[in-house]
Amino acid sequence: MADAAAIFSKTNPVLTSRPRRWLPSPRRIALVVVAAALVAVLFIPLTKNTYLELFGETLFVGMALLLAFQGAGATNPKKVPRWVAQVVGVAVAAVLAPLFVQLFTAGGSFERFIGSHSHVRGYVLVTLVAMVIGLLVALGSLYREREAEAESQALQIALLRETLERQATDARLQLLTAQIQPHFLLNTLANVQELVESGSPRAVPLFRSLIAYLRAAMPHLQQGDATLADEEQLVRAYLELMQMRMPDRLAFSVEIDPALRTMRFPPMALLTLVENAIHHGVDPHVDASRVEVRAGPGEGGVLRIAVIDTGVGMSEKASEGTGLTNLRARMRAFFGETARLELSEHSPRGLRAELVIPQPA
Structure with a gap:
């Protein structure tokens, strides 16, 4: 106040x-x-x-x-x-x-x-x-x-x-971010724990990757103003970490339009979609899968940021979890009511999660 x-x-x-x-x-x-x-x-x-x-x-x-x-x-x-x-x-x-x-x-x-x-x-x-x-x-x-x-x-x-409306929006963003952060960190640590308990030889390099990831991620957990470039860095580090956990089952690519890297973006919002693709799409699928992250301008004066996985698809998802529900609220609070999250089937299999946000002036 x-x-x-x-x-x-x-x-x-x-x-x-x-x-x-x-x-x-x-x-x-x-x-x-x-x-x-x-x-x-x-x-x-x-x-x-x-x-x-x-x-x-x-x-x-x-x-x-x-x-x-x-x-x-x-x-x-x-x-x-x-x-x-x-x-x-x-x-x-x-x-x-x-x-x-x-x-x-x-x-x-x-x-x-x-x-x-x-x-x-x-x-x-x-x-x-x-x-x-x-x-x-x-x-x-x-x-x-x-x-x-x-x-x-x-x-x-x-x-x-x-001023009060802006403060209320900032407080709501901080609350939603605080709800997402423990969820992500606990899931990541649980994945690391599986490898350690199984005595996998990949445990040591995985720990190194985890430490490198946390060094990049921890500053963003506290800041309220991040950019899409920050999100790209976190997403790459996270996917590299997951690829070490399942090298035979995961491939990925990240393509962010360079003109969008300086755009303000809710901290760990893109990471939420990538994490959702890994845990609800790639993990349950027994065959090799791929995760693609794309960001660029779309038709109608909007920006489209998509996370596509070739995992099990939408049919095996009963309902949205807390992460996606909170993400929808964060996007509306950050970019306005016109911002939205669209989920659709990806052909031949998998899920396409796409953030559609108004293009900044």
């Missing part, structure tokens, strides 16, 4: 909430300038001031509203929601900013401001306009911020779900 926890951690550069800025963005400042210019035009018929005076007053009030909104949004109040602090901040600025402007034009005298009908009228007019426009813009901005936060949370949830 470490990857999932990192999604919401403070160190995640993508999904961590961006810090609230005290200073407004250039885009918002530009919008305030344009709005102040338009409002100043509307005030011309209502006052005797020049356009530049009106523009200066409305721009000052607009910037005060913007700073109040931005500053309240940058705070982190504990007792009230942030949007409430922003609305209250805009309302307070809409009252105080026009008052400061009128006091400035009245020479700083509050008595002169109160006694001037034009100053009071201008204050009330600007305050009402600032209150209405400021609150409407603030609410609209808050609505857009809520939508942006909802989209960000949706992306976080989607990424978390994808």
Whole structure:
């Protein structure tokens, strides 16, 4: 769960909430300038001031509203929601900013401001306009911020779900691999034990082959990411080991398209098919048999990896074992639902087990 926890951690550069800025963005400042210019035009018929005076007053009030909104949004109040602090901040600025402007034009005298009908009228007019426009813009901005936060949370949830699904798939692959590995190793050791107990002269070279095989196989038992070249190496070593056990009854060939050797492949998946061919096809057959391993592109944009044996064939197999059942699940988990395992009779005798997987892009 470490990857999932990192999604919401403070160190995640993508999904961590961006810090609230005290200073407004250039885009918002530009919008305030344009709005102040338009409002100043509307005030011309209502006052005797020049356009530049009106523009200066409305721009000052607009910037005060913007700073109040931005500053309240940058705070982190504990007792009230942030949007409430922003609305209250805009309302307070809409009252105080026009008052400061009128006091400035009245020479700083509050008595002169109160006694001037034009100053009071201008204050009330600007305050009402600032209150209405400021609150409407603030609410609209808050609505857009809520939508942006909802989209960000949706992306976080989607990424978390994808991460958890990937972790679940990896865990399932590890479980299925763990089920297959003991099965394979125990069968191999049982075959070696037969030769040792029978006193066969091939016991010593067989042990050497087994040790060489285990040296190649053990690193792949723990890793979760293997290639088809790794599988080819294991399959060759395994077939050589089995050929030493029954030299008169087993021949084999391995033909892997060189272009496919670097392809990611589930560890020991191909080996499962080869082992199945040996123990359920070649071993029960009294005559000489052959195992062929082929891998290459097929029709319809798929890759076909086949293990063909000339053993007893499908008719003497009552049902699939744990190895093939797990292999089907591993292939779907690794390559997707379109990956499949096909079993068919091989002419004149034997079994063809073929993995059909989508061709990687």
